[in-house]
Amino acid sequence: MNYALTKEQEFVKQMVREFALNEVKPIAAEIDQTERFPMENVEKMARYNMMGIPFPVELGGAGGDNLSYVIAVEELSKVCGTTGVILSAHTSLCAGVVYSFGTPAQKEKYLIPLAKGEKLGAFGLTEPNAGTDAAGQQTTAHIEGDHYVINGSKIFITNGGVADTFIVFAMTDKTKGTRGISAFIVEKEFKGFSIGKLEDKLGIRASSTAELIFEDCIVPKENLIGQEGRGFGIAMKTLDGGRIGIAAQALGIAEGAFDEAIKYMSDRKQFNKPLSAFQGLQWMVAEMEVKIEAAKQLVYKAAWCKDQGLSYSVEAARAKLFASEVAMEVTTKAVQIFGGYGYTKDYPVERMMRDAKITEIYEGTSQVQKMVIAASVLK
Amino acid sequence: MNIADYKGVWVFAEQRDGILQKVSLELLGKGKEIAEKLGVELTAILLGSNVDKLAEELVAFGADKVLVANSHLLKHFTTDAYTKVIAQLVKERKPEVILVGASYLGRDLAPRLAARLVTGLTADCTGLDVDMTTRNLLQTRPAFGGNIMATIECPDHRPQMSTVRPGVFEKLARDNQAKGTIEEVKFELEESDIRTKVVEAVKSLKDIMDISEAKIIVSGGRGVGTKENFALLKELAEVLGGSVAASRAAVENGWVDKAFQVGQTGKTVRPNLYIACGISGAIQHLAGMQDSDYIIAINKDATAPIMGAADLGLAGDLNRIIPELIAQIKAIKA
Amino acid sequence: MNIVVCIKQVPDTNEVKIDPKTNTLIREGVPSIINPDDKSALEEALVLKDSIGAHITVISMGPPQAEKVLREALSMGADEAILITDRAFAGADTLATSNALAGAIRKLDYDIIFAGRQAIDGDTAQVGPEIAEHLDIPQVTYVEKVELMGNELKVRRALEDGYEVITVKTPVLLTAIKELNVPRYMNIKNIYTAFQKEVKIWTANDIDVDKALLGLAGSPTKVRKSATKEAKGLGELINKPAKEAAEYAAHKLKELHII
Numbered sequence: 001m002n003y004a005l006t007k008e009q010e011f012v013k014q015m016v017r018e019f020a021l022n023e024v025k026p027i028a029a030e031i032d033q034t035e036r037f038p039m040e041n042v043e044k045m046a047r048y049n050m051m052g053i054p055f056p057v058e059l060g061g062a063g064g065d066n067l068s069y070v071i072a073v074e075e076l077s078k079v080c081g082t083t084g085v086i087l088s089a090h091t092s093l094c095a096g097v098v099y100s101f102g103t104p105a106q107k108e109k110y111l112i113p114l115a116k117g118e119k120l121g122a123f124g125l126t127e128p129n130a131g132t133d134a135a136g137q138q139t140t141a142h143i144e145g146d147h148y149v150i151n152g153s154k155i156f157i158t159n160g161g162v163a164d165t166f167i168v169f170a171m172t173d174k175t176k177g178t179r180g181i182s183a184f185i186v187e188k189e190f191k192g193f194s195i196g197k198l199e200d201k202l203g204i205r206a207s208s209t210a211e212l213i214f215e216d217c218i219v220p221k222e223n224l225i226g227q228e229g230r231g232f233g234i235a236m237k238t239l240d241g242g243r244i245g246i247a248a249q250a251l252g253i254a255e256g257a258f259d260e261a262i263k264y265m266s267d268r269k270q271f272n273k274p275l276s277a278f279q280g281l282q283w284m285v286a287e288m289e290v291k292i293e294a295a296k297q298l299v300y301k302a303a304w305c306k307d308q309g310l311s312y313s314v315e316a317a318r319a320k321l322f323a324s325e326v327a328m329e330v331t332t333k334a335v336q337i338f339g340g341y342g343y344t345k346d347y348p349v350e351r352m353m354r355d356a357k358i359t360e361i362y363e364g365t366s367q368v369q370k371m372v373i374a375a376s377v378l379k
Numbered sequence: 380m381n382i383a384d385y386k387g388v389w390v391f392a393e394q395r396d397g398i399l400q401k402v403s404l405e406l407l408g409k410g411k412e413i414a415e416k417l418g419v420e421l422t423a424i425l426l427g428s429n430v431d432k433l434a435e436e437l438v439a440f441g442a443d444k445v446l447v448a449n450s451h452l453l454k455h456f457t458t459d460a461y462t463k464v465i466a467q468l469v470k471e472r473k474p475e476v477i478l479v480g481a482s483y484l485g486r487d488l489a490p491r492l493a494a495r496l497v498t499g500l501t502a503d504c505t506g507l508d509v510d511m512t513t514r515n516l517l518q519t520r521p522a523f524g525g526n527i528m529a530t531i532e533c534p535d536h537r538p539q540m541s542t543v544r545p546g547v548f549e550k551l552a553r554d555n556q557a558k559g560t561i562e563e564v565k566f567e568l569e570e571s572d573i574r575t576k577v578v579e580a581v582k583s584l585k586d587i588m589d590i591s592e593a594k595i596i597v598s599g600g601r602g603v604g605t606k607e608n609f610a611l612l613k614e615l616a617e618v619l620g621g622s623v624a625a626s627r628a629a630v631e632n633g634w635v636d637k638a639f640q641v642g643q644t645g646k647t648v649r650p651n652l653y654i655a656c657g658i659s660g661a662i663q664h665l666a667g668m669q670d671s672d673y674i675i676a677i678n679k680d681a682t683a684p685i686m687g688a689a690d691l692g693l694a695g696d697l698n699r700i701i702p703e704l705i706a707q708i709k710a711i712k713a
Numbered sequence: 714m715n716i717v718v719c720i721k722q723v724p725d726t727n728e729v730k731i732d733p734k735t736n737t738l739i740r741e742g743v744p745s746i747i748n749p750d751d752k753s754a755l756e757e758a759l760v761l762k763d764s765i766g767a768h769i770t771v772i773s774m775g776p777p778q779a780e781k782v783l784r785e786a787l788s789m790g791a792d793e794a795i796l797i798t799d800r801a802f803a804g805a806d807t808l809a810t811s812n813a814l815a816g817a818i819r820k821l822d823y824d825i826i827f828a829g830r831q832a833i834d835g836d837t838a839q840v841g842p843e844i845a846e847h848l849d850i851p852q853v854t855y856v857e858k859v860e861l862m863g864n865e866l867k868v869r870r871a872l873e874d875g876y877e878v879i880t881v882k883t884p885v886l887l888t889a890i891k892e893l894n895v896p897r898y899m900n901i902k903n904i905y906t907a908f909q910k911e912v913k914i915w916t917a918n919d920i921d922v923d924k925a926l927l928g929l930a931g932s933p934t935k936v937r938k939s940a941t942k943e944a945k946g947l948g949e950l951i952n953k954p955a956k957e958a959a960e961y962a963a964h965k966l967k968e969l970h971i972i
Contacts, residue, residue, distance in 0.1 A: 008908050011788060015899040029644070049902040062901040072901075267669075268662060346643050346663050458842075458852055483872050487854040490839035494808060494846035499933030502837040505970065517937065523834050524726025526738060529939040536933035547970055574851035574885075578867075579878035595971070619972065649727070652971050673969060674948075675962060681952060691965060692950040693958040703959030711967055 005067070012053075012068040016075035019048065025079035031206035032082065032351050037162050038206055041083050046117025051090060055099055059107055060115030066241075067303040070248040074299075077252025078259070081355030082206040084252055088245030089158040090114070093363075094121025097167045097238050098185065101225050110165055110185055122163035123242070124154040124186075124212050125235050132368055135178045135232060139214060141170035143221065148172075148184065150217040153196065156362070160210025161195050164188055168212070168219075169235055172228045181231035185223040192217030203354035240313045241306065242363045247299045247319035250327040250359035254292050257327075257334035257352040261285075264338055264347075281337060288330045295323040314376045321369035324359035331356040385475040385537035388414040391465070391488070392423045392437055392445075393480050395456070399433050402480030404550035406543055407441040409507055410478055411551065413516070416509045419475070420444055424468065426461055428454035431561070438559035441551045445561045446472075452568055455580075456484050459573045462491045464566045469496055474538045476516055478507075481542035489542045499533035500540040505547055506530075516541065525672075590639055595621025595652045598641055598668070601628040602657020602678060602697060609634055611701050612656055618708050624648065626658045642667035656697045660685025677701065714767040716758045717818055718791065719828040719844070720751040722775050722782040726833045736941050747782045750829025754889035756896040757859055758827050759790045765861065768792050770821055774802060774813050780912050787907035788899035794912045801917040804929030807835070811843030812931060816922025817915055818848065824883040825866070830855060830890045838888070845886035853879050854888040 031038050053069040055061025077084030095114040113119040130136040139152025150170050166186040173180035196211030265275040302315035331353035335342040342349045360366045390410045393400040414421040423442035434445040448464050479489045493500035506519030516539045518531045533539040597616040616623045625635040643663035653671035676689035677697045686692040724743045732739050758769045770793040771786040773779050783794035797817045831838035845852035858869035868879050951958050966972045
């Protein structure tokens with residue numbers, strides 16, 4: 001069993017780490033405070049070929065692998081949970097769909113600009129009445145000659161307010177249940193498409209989380225992905241991959257909070273000793289460290305399985321379930337270590353704690369992950 | 380190379396626009412000491428166009444002899460011209476030591492010359508001494524980002540060359556009665572020897588807007604009291620060639636722009652010198668400057684947390700200490 | 714246009730700490746990086762490549778692990794990389810180092826040689842000009858701006874209190890300072906292609922230079938002794954009238970060569 005990263009992956013890690021420290025970290029607090037989407041981060045990431053890491057060069061990507069992409073999300077999330085999820089949603093949930101399920105023509109038209117970072121992507125599945133019960137889609141799509149007409153709405157869509165390209169799910173046949181759901185590529189310029197409410201959230205506040213509104217939205221029939229009725233399968237498979245990205249985001253958030261806490265413990269003195277001299281806190285550090293390492297192994301393994309062409313659904317569920325719980329625990333403990341100072345916006349750990357919570361919820365709640373894992377064991 | 384043939388201490392007298400650079404006078408001071416130890420002559424090497432008056436000054440500051448190379452081709456420094464002329468003089472007259480000021484130009488000239496003469500050069504020396512048993516120059520200099528002090532020797536090659544930063548050594552007091560020989564030398568130099576052309580020379584004050592690049596910072600906190608009083612810190616910064624910065628309290632009071640804030644929610648700085656004036660030293664501020672090489676704190680309260688982080692704490696009123704400090708520094712720099 | 718860039722792998726001296734118990738440098742865990750001035754040199758070459766197209770060869774003299782910085786340079790966009798490494802280079806001072814590098818560069822085509830002004834471990838700023846001397850080409854040091862005008866360069870070189878604008882024909886050697894530019898990061902796509910390229914390894918036998926000029930034997934300067942500077946002790950507190958306090962502080966600043 002070879003646990004070592006490849007040389008390329010080491011370099012990706014080094015590069016993204018430097019990029020994150022110099023470009024992303026300096027604005028992380030401000031964008032969270034003002035809920036400002038960091039478009040400059042996206043533009044810079046595009047310049048360095050970070051927006052399509054696991055896709056082939058011919059399709060606009062960087063020619064890398066999924067583990068490299070996961071490492072990039074991790075390193076970004078260490079300093080800014082928002083930037084981590086921007087990359088994750090764009091890569092796994094939009095570009096990834098076109099890559100895995102698109103026709104050559106669709107890849108040419110949509111994947112290349114997405115992978116190059118010229119366009120930003122989003123994934124529209126969740127509806128007001130269809131969250132964990134994703135099959136309960138109420139958005140409809142019916143064919144009219146050479147185009148579909150989509151009606152309905154989506155909520156809580158990451159990158160929603162700023163994306164160019166959307167993967168949208170809608171019912172093409174209400175009588176067939178999950179087999180009546182289809183997937184479409186929607187461009188923000190399509191007639192009948194508009195952005196609705198932008199959510200005011202506890203964490204990842206600079207992430208654009210939007211309502212999508214479809215009012216007789218015209219979508220060319222070439223923009224159907226796969227075939228009618230295949231949409232649900234596409235969504236579930238896509239979320240498997242997306243989960244690895246979110247697990248990486250959670251891992252990064254935990255590591256970022258941990259690093260801040262460690263540094264603080266050597267600076268801060270009480271009772272004439274640095275905090276790092278107190279055994280109770282030392283034990284806390286050890287517990288956090290082990291959990292982070294365990295999370296990292298689960299995340300990296302899931303990415304590795306995907307790279308090897310092996311099935312990764314359960315691995316992804318494990319990684320997301322565990323890493324998100326570790327993120328909550330570690331960030332909460334980090335705030336505790338900082339004490340009163342950690343509760344203020346002078347230090348980044350309160351933001352990291354607020355950012356961590358969403359990782360237990362989106363792209364399948366922890367409860368959904370448990371359903372997946374249990375189903376794989378108890379079949 | 381017969382080492383014994385090489386005698387004499389030379390100092391490169393750098394002039395710009397007809398003005399002798401202070402570092403060259405400082406090197407005459409140290410050069411004199413070394414020449415006396417070795418029992419040899421101290422010679423200044425002056426290149427330029429119509430710079431005879433400067434030769435007299437060099438004698439007044441300690442040179443026993445001045446070699447003047449006069450040509451319109453030498454009016455302005457160029458690597459090719461200066462290297463060619465000095466290399467010729469060295470080959471003819473064989474000095475055992477050459478000292479060059481480590482100015483931007485000196486650091487351009489010295490290595491080129493050392494490579495041409497196939498000899499050793501030690502840069503940025505902070506100490507120069509003579510090993511009397513071998514007559515070798517002992518050159519001490521910092522390395523590894525200043526974390527190590529190394530003593531270097533050049534035992535088998537001549538001349539031994541060193542560059543020295545301005546301000547390291549002291550010039551001698553000017554002695555208008557001093558006697559010395561001024562010799563105008565012959566040399567070979569053509570226009571075609573010079574491969575670079577200076578088309579423009581501009582004097583401008585370097586404006587460091589980003590405090591994280593500054594090597595010297597004078598920072599003020601609540602204790603400064605008013606926006607107007609920051610002028611005092613600005614004066615101190617100017618006389619040191621540094622930048623002004625501030626703690627969060629000063630920024631929030633509207634005394635200084637946020638771009639100059641040092642601390643957890645501001646910038647992190649690691650200058651060579653950080654002077655904290657009227658700053659208490661809250662942990663958020665320390666986080667932004669505690670890795671500075673040398674920290675001086677000026678505060679009325681001798682028990683303020685900043686004093687614990689400082690290398691040198693001055694307990695007292697900054698309104699009294701800073702003007703005194705400015706005066707002292709000006710005196711030393713003169 | 715052919716550009717050669719000389720780079721050096723150095724420990725990040727910002728991260729080097731002194732062990733207060735043994736008074737020695739703690740070198741473990743100190744990351745190795747591309748020398749910052751060299752990175753600016755490489756960036757300027759990449760800017761020229763972006764604007765007019767150029768073939769960039771990066772070269773480094775060092776132990777085998779210096780290959781890492783050459784791969785980083787390839788990942789930033791350089792085309793070719795050469796590592797000159799040999800026991801024969803051990804103990805080299807700046808003159809011997811410059812001889813080795815010049816020996817290697819003699820085998821390449823170049824219009825411009827870029828080097829960093831100085832390395833953060835040696836801090837000498839000597840190797841660049843010495844290479845130029847060995848190759849008998851003009852040099853411009855402390856470069857803070859480069860403009861290409863045909864086969865001539867218009868270069869701005871920094872002075873303490875301003876700058877000079879200099880014109881010079883290629884071939885020429887330029888030493889770069891940090892103010893020249895803001896170096897780019899490695900590009901993810903380039904990282905993958907960088908590891909598919911070969912980093913050429915040259916030994917003392919592969920370069921065009923007299924062996925007597927290499928390594929310790931070719932070094933006129935020798936280190937007689939070296940000592941770690943004292944670890945930071947406890948601070949001093951002066952509680953005296955303003956004039957005396959200021960005097961003490963000014964004296965301290967002079968001692969530290971700050972003024």
